[in-house]
Amino acid sequence: MSGSHNGWADLFSAENRGSAIxxxxxxxxYATNSYIVITxxxxxxxxxxxxxxxAWNTTLYVVCSILGSALSARLMRTAGPRGSYLMATAIFIAGAAICTAAPNMPVLLLGRALQGLGGGFLFALxxxxxxxxxxxxxxxxxMALIxxxxxxxxxxxxxxxxxFAELHAWRWAxxxxxxxxxxxxxxxWRILPKSRHDRQPDEPLPLMQLALLTGAVLVVSAGSLSSSGLINLLGFVVAVAMILILRHREFTADVRLLPRNALRRSSPLYGLYLVMTLLIIGLGCELFVPYxxxxxxxxxxxxxxxxxxxxxxxWTLSEVASSGWTGRRADGAIICGPLILAAGLLLLLFTVPVAFGLPWLNISGVVLGLTxxxxxxxxxxPHLLTRVLQQAPEEDREKAGASITVVQSFAAALGAALAGTVANFAGVDKGDSGAASAAFWMFLLFAVPALLAVWIAWRSVRVRRLQGRAKTSLSGDLSQG
Incomplete structure (x- = not known):
């Protein structure tokens, strides 16, 4: 098939345009709401x-997004494409309405939870x-368009x-x-079909895995409210234990959250999910940048x-530019990406905590680091996500699609929770000195998962290449035989 039928023009052809939009x-x-709230x-x-x-405004939002992501496949089977999108939209609107009228933080968090659930549906669908x-x-x-x-x-x-913030009218946002x-x-209502042609039976929900996944994030978030380092550490340890239990559950349960054997170290999906998780966690400190x-x-x-x-x-610039890459160029993008992320975080480490020199030069460094x-x-x-769909068993393709947003949302929620933990422990509420301390430790510590992702990405690419060579060799032997 020629490249002319695989490009942007084909994606926006009369056949695909409505679905793409x-x-x-x-x-x-979902994304615009995230940046409105961060601001x-x-x-x-x-x-x-x-x-x-x-940090709970993001953590709770994304935790509920995880639930929406995990439930999206069932919602689409039950309500069809049109019905599932309309239900997600209604939940999102309800959350926005509550946030608009919120008199205090608990009520605002309730609205954010509903926004997260509806947004999670939209994102995963x-x-x-x-x-x-x-x-x-x-x-x-x-994927690049999305x-x-x-x-x-x-x-x-x-x-x-x-x-709206400068007008002191944040509610109107x-x-x-x-x-x-x-x-x-x-x-x-006008574009999407009411039902699917390949309607599949519902399967039970992986309730235990969902409880463990969301519980791990909430435990870290709860620990972040304490100024005690012991409590913070305890929350982190409990979260790790819950994730390990979840991994074991995925091996033994009849109902899974992820594609079959995705969390086995020998599975190509394991490395892909791990790189995705570490990348998103690495950017978790972004939440506190406006503050x-x-x-x-x-x-x-x-x-x-x-x-x-x-x-x-x-993110958008590099994703659109690299979306057409294949082979070794795609492999190189997967490996080099985490290294560039780490470089950006280290640049922020030197530009955010302390204002130095000319203000425009300092802020230019911040912009460059974030970029x-x-x-x-x-x-x-885009290559990580495409490989998740390609590597998943055929019967788990739909689950693999939903798993992309489950993993991304979990990593974002965990990153926000960890950022809240570091910020509160460093004394972000104790004036400028506390804010500077929080900035220093956040950007330093969050560079660690980015650097770890470099090694895991290299291993994942290497294993894929070896598997490709083995298949090529086997095909050659069979053809000669």
């Missing part, structure tokens, strides 16, 4: 309090439907959040989502939001 628009809502959070806690719960709506040669392009919505979010999210999301629902920029560098909410969005811009961090993740991201 629908899937990408759902993720655009307005400093203003929110200034108005209704709850700095100790700062987009990936899960790629292999149903598009031919395999278009999967990398479709991920490119984070680039759109970097333009829209900080602008919406920053403008949530309120604006209500009509926009409603219009998306109308579009879904740090406003308190340590005197930036306005709007400016801080746009500076923070440089990470997503870098490099995002660029490093996006460089190999």
């Amino acid at each position: 629908t899937l990408s628009a759902g993720v655009a809502l 307005i959070l400093p203003s929110v806690v200034q108005d209704i309090g709850g700095l100790a719960w700062y 987009s990936y899960a439907m790629i292999n149903l709506l598009f031919k395999e040669s278009l999967w990398p392009r479709a 991920s490119a919505m984070w680039g759109i979010a970097t333009l829209v999210g900080p602008a919406v959040g920053g403008i 949530f309120g604006l989502l209500l009509p926009v999301t409603s219009l998306f629902g109308v579009w879904v 740090l920029l406003q308190h340590l560098h005197g930036q306005t909410p709007l400016a801080a939001g746009y500076i923070t969005a440089a990470a997503a811009a870098g 490099l961090a995002g660029f490093g993740i996006g460089l190999g991201w």
Whole structure:
């Protein structure tokens, strides 16, 4: 098949255009909401309090996104493409409405939980439907398009959040989502089919694995509320134990969360999932960047939001640029990506905690560091996701599509929880000195998973190459025989 039938023009052909717009628009809502909230959070806690719960706004949102991601396949089987998207949209709208009227942090967190559940459905349904709506040669392009919505979010999210924050009207940032999301629902009603042609029977939910996955994140988050290092460490240890139990459960349970044998070290999926997890955790410290920029560098909410969005811009740029790569170029992107992420975090280590020299030069270093961090993740991201779908057993393809967002959401929630732990322990609420200390330790510690991902990515690529050579050799022997 010629490359001309596998490019962007084919993705936006009359046959595919409606589906491509629908899937990408759902993720655009999820992503834009994320950047709106990251931008307005400093203003929110200034108005209704709850700095100790700062990271929970993201953690709880993403934990509920995990549940939405895990339940998305069942929802689509039960309600069909159109019904599942409409239900996800309704839940998202309900969460936005609660956030708009929230009088205090607990109520806001309730709204964020509902937003996360609805957003998780939208996010996972987009990936899960790629292999149903598009031919395999278009999967990398479709994934790049969906991920490119984070680039759109970097333009829209900080602008919406920053403008309303500077007007001291952060509630209207949530309120604006209500009509926009409603219009998306109308579009879904017109475009998506009501039912699937390949309707499959429901299977039981992996309730134990879901409980362990979300519990691990919540344990770390709960520990972050304490200033005691022992409590923080205990939360981390319990979380690791829960993840190990989950891994064992995936081997023995009849109902699995991930494709069969995905968590065995010999499985190619194991390395792919691990690299994805470490990359997303490495960017978890991004959550506190707007707060740090406003308190340590005197930036306005709007400016801080746009500076923070440089990470997503870098991610989008590299993902779109590398989505057409194959073979060794794709392998190189997977290996080099984590190294670039680590370089970006180390640059932030020297530019965020302390303002030095000319302000524009200092901020330029912050922007470059964030851009490099995002660029490093996006460089190999479409190839990691494509290989997850390719390596999954045929009967688990749908589960593999949903697993992408489960793994990504889990890593994002864990990254946010760990960032909250480091920030609270370092004294982020103790003035500028505490904020500087939190920034230093966050960027230093979060470079560790990025560097670890370099080694795991190299091993994963090496194993894939060896397997490819073995298959080629076997095919040659069979043809000669």
